[in-house]
Amino acid sequence: MPQFGLRDNLIKCELLKKEELYTFLENHSFFLGTYNVNGQAPKESLRPWLSCTPEPPDMYCVGFQELDLSKEAFFFNDTPKEQEWTKAVSEALHPDAKYALVKLARLVGIMLIFFVKKEHAEFISDVEAESVGTGIMGRMVRTVFQTLLMSVVSDHRHQLVA
Numbered sequence: 001m002p003q004f005g006l007r008d009n010l011i012k013c014e015l016l017k018k019e020e021l022y023t024f025l026e027n028h029s030f031f032l033g034t035y036n037v038n039g040q041a042p043k044e045s046l047r048p049w050l051s052c053t054p055e056p057p058d059m060y061c062v063g064f065q066e067l068d069l070s071k072e073a074f075f076f077n078d079t080p081k082e083q084e085w086t087k088a089v090s091e092a093l094h095p096d097a098k099y100a101l102v103k104l105a106r107l108v109g110i111m112l113i114f115f116v117k118k119e120h121a122e123f124i125s126d127v128e129a130e131s132v133g134t135g136i137m138g139r140m141v142r143t144v145f146q147t148l149l150m151s152v153v154s155d156h157r158h159q160l161v162a
Contacts, residue, residue, distance in 0.1 A: 028120075031057040039069035039109075041084050046092035056094030060115040067109045082106055089113055105129035 031050065050060065068079035086104060093099050099115040102124055106112075116124055 028058040029053075029055065031060045031062075033061075034063040034065070036065040037081075037085065038066050039081075041081060042088035046088050047095075050089065050092040051094045053094075056097035056117070058117050058120055060089075060093060060099065060113070062089055062113045062115075064111040064113075065109060067106070067111050069109065079106075082111060085111065086113060090115070103127050103129055 031053075033049065050062070064085055067085065068081045070079070072079075082104070086101075090099070090101070093115060098118045100118045100121040102114040102116050102121070104111070104113050112129075114127075
């Protein structure tokens with residue numbers, strides 16, 4: 001653990017005194033959800049699930065497991081179910097807000113979709129998607145929102161971790 005000298009402590013003290021001049025606090029809401037679709041196509045609207053709150057969330061992170069169980073999806077990393085579920089999610093987002101797709105990341109049967117309210121889209125930067133050694137397989141999306149570094153991981157253990 002580094003030791004700070006008198007000079008560092010004085011600087012820290014002065015910065016804390018003027019913190020309101022260079023910081024601001026905002027509350028943001030996130031919808032984090034995960035769904036094991038067992039290789040099925042969407043059969044009903046996701047709106048009761050994705051729009052379950054009176055106020056629209058600022059961001060959605062929705063993870064899917066077992067998106068496509070076919071061998072073609074595994075070997076060719078291509079599936080029509082990606083578009084079907086992406087459409088189902090986008091149509092079910094909260095009706096009181098407009099959203100922009102930030103990132104869609106898929107690895108075989110694991111998919112992670114990240115939406116943000118359009119008014120916040122300009123504050124999203126450095127979006128990356130990676131495969132992560134979680135469970136059988138997993139997907140991670142990392143991004144910066146204003147000054148907040150966020151990472152979201154969806155894996156086959158049916159969890160969404162932020």
